Amino acid sequence: MSVLFILIIVSLTVAALFLVAFIWSVKNGQYEDAYTPSVRMLFDDELKQETKKSIK
Amino acid sequence: MSVQIKNTTVCFHCGEDCLDEAILLDNKHFCCSGCKTVFEILNQNNLCDYYDIEKMPGISPPKNAIKKYEYLDNEQIFEKLIDFKDNEQALVSLFLPQIHCSSCIWLLENLYKLNPHIISSRVSFLKKEIKIAFNYSDLSLRKLVELLTSIGYEPEITFSNVSNSKKHSVDRSLIFKLGIAGFCFGNIMLISLPDYFGLDNIKDNDFSQFFGYINILLSLPVLLYSASDYLKSGWNALLRKSINIDVPIALGIIALFFRSVYEIISNTGAGYLDSLAGLIFFMLLGKIFQQKTYAILSFERDYKSYFPISTTLIDTDGNEKSVSVSEVKVGDIILIRNNEIIPVDALLVEGYAQIDNSFVTGESVAVHKNVGEKIYAGGKQMGQAIRLEVIKELSHSYLTQLWNDEAFIKQQQHQFEGVTNAMSKYFTIVILIIAFSSAFFWWQTSIKIAIHAFTSVLIIACPCALALSAPFTFGNVLRVLGKNKFYLKNASVIENLAKISTIVFDKTGTITQAAKSTITFHGNTLLKEQIDMIYTLLRQSSHPLSKLIFSSIKDAELLTIIAFKEIPGKGIEGSFNHHKVAVGSELFIKEKQELNPTSTTVFIKIDDKVVGYFQLENSYRNNLKEVLKHLSKKFKLHLISGDNDSEKKNLMTYFGSTTQFLFNQNPEEKLNYIKTLQKNGEKVAMVGDGLNDAGALKQSDVGISISENVNTFSPACDAILDASAFDKIPLFLKYCKGSMRIIVVSFIISFLYNIVGLSFAVQGLLSPVVAAILMPLSSITVVVFVTLATNLLYRRKFKA
The missing domain is CATH 2.70.150.10 (Calcium-transporting ATPase, cytoplasmic transduction domain A)
Incomplete structure (x- = not known):
């Protein structure tokens, strides 16, 4: 049963890491703008040089 | 329908209709050279994806704007505008009100392709803001702004950007407090689990001690950091010899903590630390829920954000x-x-x-x-x-x-006393009486039970449910109103709105539509050719009246005009193949003034014969009559206007005879009028729009600013109403009143819980399990009740 002492301390440490990660992400401004990234991720990468020529 | 084809040509860049002078380039039509230039810039830099993401995303760039930005070369202005700079780079945030689609985001984030000295740019779509990092030694801020302007995104830089010393950083402490409270709450609950199930026989003494100490350790950040606002606010209230809701909360928190620590150290019980952490977690949750903010709305704007x-x-x-x-x-x-x-x-x-x-x-x-x-x-x-x-x-x-004026300087010192605080005064006194009398009662029997009963009362009476009902109700109301385009500055506006007894309206732009006038033509019936000539002539003039009338004429064609002359302040003249047409003021056309000069008229003369005139009248908002009829049943209405009283008769039919009308009022008189009403004990709501109402808006108990487009400027106020939701004003007011009733009912529910809890507490029978069940249960009941009730009320009021 005494292994519980270690387990609880380990589990608390892991949980604390997530807390730190949360605080870091808030400080980093990750929740400031929840809209723009959803649009940004849909933009294509610069791979279609050919198609651009046709516009010219 | 061959005529229609001509009209369907739209600009490849901005989607505006191309008029006769459409410019053709690469088989694409452009409405003006500005749009064409933007296309050329983008095409040269391989940025034509811009046109693939959304159809016709462009903004026609402003004309002759280049000279405007000289001031950006000024060192001091530069320093104040930028967020940050080091030896090479500077970071600047600019407000671009034109941002409207995903193409905008794409183009603005690819700015570095247009100019190599731009390092990176990032758009925040909801704030309509762009952050640009650039080499300021190679690319001046002025050049950067001119570049943005040239592709149609003209930044809005106003006096307030420069005069406010630094942008206030966002306050994130509430989120941290909530996060930490949530973390501790969860873990304390987990560790307290054996207690909940009464597993006393399994755990030996070592475990319960160990669990107890870990709980104390976990509750320390909750007490010292997460709950610090409640403790401070309660303490400050006591120092001022007054009582607010935070006093009983702080008492409860302290009693909870010290009693739990005592029980754990003396090994007499498990304590109530789970209740403590849960209580604070839920209260912080309520606080955050109530803080509904609208990213691009500002309620504090003053003249500085308007001036260049x-x-x-x-x-x-x-x-x-x-x-x-x-x-x-x-x-x-x-x-x-x-x-x-x-x-x-x-x-x-x-x-x-x-x-x-x-x-x-x-x-x-x-x-x-x-x-x-x-x-x-x-x-x-x-x-x-x-x-x-x-x-x-x-x-x-x-x-x-x-x-x-003092209305602005004192910044509303007489902070409105919220319904929760008003209630908590009596509440706290009653609780203290119960706590002391139960302690006194048990004193003869046993000091231990006396202290036990005393702390139990403070713990169980901790008005968490009471403190939760208002934030959750108001948070919900703010969201509902926001959904219906009525944006409130904060939750206390709801309480003020529910108490309103008098409503003061401004006229122009508030009950009339600023941008829309009804244009009627009086005079001879015009021939098709005559309409076409007038249409063509008006097209030549940049005068706002010409533009208004021009856009109101439908089904006309442009003719060839031979000669054209604009006489400033008077009118315009033009010659066509066989006719001469003049358009202008009555004095200019008829050489004498006959009509009442209060209404705006534009006269037409064809071949030295006056054929008639256009009359421009303000058009009232939709449903104005119904709105006023509803409101006049419950509120005293006033109309206050800077205009003359030419429309009084007309307005009487809308407002009814009981309304007070005031005309020719300057901004200061408007402000003073509100003051007089307030001195007579009225709670005044002012509905206005322009800067001229700013004083009255600020002075009134609730200043509501009407805006055709909420993104643009609106003066300092408590609430911003989108003009399209004007007809819902009576509903909004009813809804606010209804929400106050919901709060009262939720108070009663939380009192009932308290009575049950107190009956345990005064007998000294409060166990951690009872506390752990009763406290969250009462909180959750109240939160669920107010959420359901406000939604139900919303459905009944708005969807009926």
Whole structure:
């Protein structure tokens, strides 16, 4: 049963890491703008040089 | 329908209709050379994906805007505008109101392809803001802004950007507090689990001690950090010898903590630390829920966000120089170009002044001023450049003076006492009496039970449910109102709105539509050819009235015009193949004034014969009559206007006979009128729009600013109402009143829980399990109740 002492301390440490990660992400401004990234991720990468020529 | 084909040509860049002069490039039509230029810039830089993401995403760039940005070369202005700089890079945030689609995001984030000195750019779509990192030694801020302007995104840089020392950083402490409380709450609950199930026989003494100490450790950050606001606020209230809701909360928190620590250390029980952490977690949750903010709305804007940073000064040698508006002195000569705002009170020295005061007075029709006349700050020049002599500095100008009125300085010191705090006074006193009398009762039997009962009462009476009902109700109400385009500054506005007894309306722009006038033609029936000629002639003029009438004429064709002349302040003349047409003021056309000059008229003369006139009338908002009818049943209505009383008769039919009408009121008189009403014990809501209402909006108990487009400027106020939701005003007021009733009911529910809890507590029978069940249960009941009730009320009021 005494292994519980270690387990609880380990589990608390892991949980604390997530807390730190949360605080870091808030400080980093990750929740400031929840809209723009959803649009940004849909933009294509610069791979279609050919198609651009046709516009010219 | 061959005519239709001509009209369907739309600009490849901005989607506007191409008129006759459409420009063709690469088989694409453009409505103006500005749009074509943007396309060329983008095409050269391989940025034509812009047109693939959304159809016709472009914004037609403003004309002749290049000279405007000279002031950005000024070192001090540069320092104030940028967020950060090191030896090479600078970071600047600019507000681009034109951002409207995903193409905008794509183009603006690819700015570095347009200019190699731009390092990176990032758009925040909801805030309509762009953050640009650039090499400021190679690319000046002015060049950067000019680049943005040239592709159609003209940044809005106003006086307030520069005068506010630094942008306030976002307060994230509440989120941290909530996060930490949530973390501790969860873990304490987990560790307290054996207690909940009464597993006393399994755990040996070592475990319960160990669990207890870990719980104390976990509850410390909750007590010291997460709960610090409640403790501080409660303590401050006591220092001021008053009681607010935080006093009983703080007492409960302290009693909870110390009793738990005592029980754990003395090994007599498990304590109530789970209840403590849960309580604080839920209360912080309520606080965050109540803080609904609208990213791009600002309720604190003053004249500074309206005025430009700089103006063009003409020195004694006749040279033009860009100076900061605050440096302009009396006697200086300033140059105001087309579409620029006049920053200070001044006299017209030279040029043809056509002042659009729509912002200051709400009047949509531009006013003509003669040389030597006084022009107040805030107007916008339309047409050619004019020269003005400054007669008052910025800080002494008419509009600025209004802002220095005490209504603005005292910043509403008489903080409204919320319903929760009013209730908590009696609550706290009752709780303390119960706590002390139960302690006194048990004192003879056992001191231990006495202390036990005393702390139990404080713990169980901790008004968490009471403290939760208002935030959750208000948070929900704010969201519902926001969904219906009525944006409140904060939750206390709801309480004020529920108490309103008098509503004061401004006229122009508030009950009338600023941008829309009804244009009617009086006179002979016009032939098709005559309409076409008038249409063509109006097209030549940049006068706002011409534009208004031009856009109101449907089904007309453009003809070839042979000669055209504009006589400033009077009208326009043009010759066609066989006819001569003149359009203008009554005096100009008929050479005498016959009609009542209070209404705006434009006369038409064809071949020396007056054929009739256009009359422009303000059109009232939709459903104005019904809105006023509803409101007049419950509220006293007043109308206060800066205009003359020419429309009084008409307005009477809308407002009814009980309404007070006041005309020819200047901004200060408006403010004072509100003050008088308040002195008579009325709770006043002011509904207005322009800067001229700013004083009255601020003075009133609830200032509601109506805006056709909520993204643009609205004066400092408590609430912003989108003009399209005007007809819902009675619903909004009813909803606020209903929400107050919901709060009262939720108070009763939480009192019932308290009575049950107290009956355990005074007997000294409160166990951690009872506390752990009762406290969250009461909180959750209240939260669920108010959420359901506000939603139900919403459905009944708005969807019926």
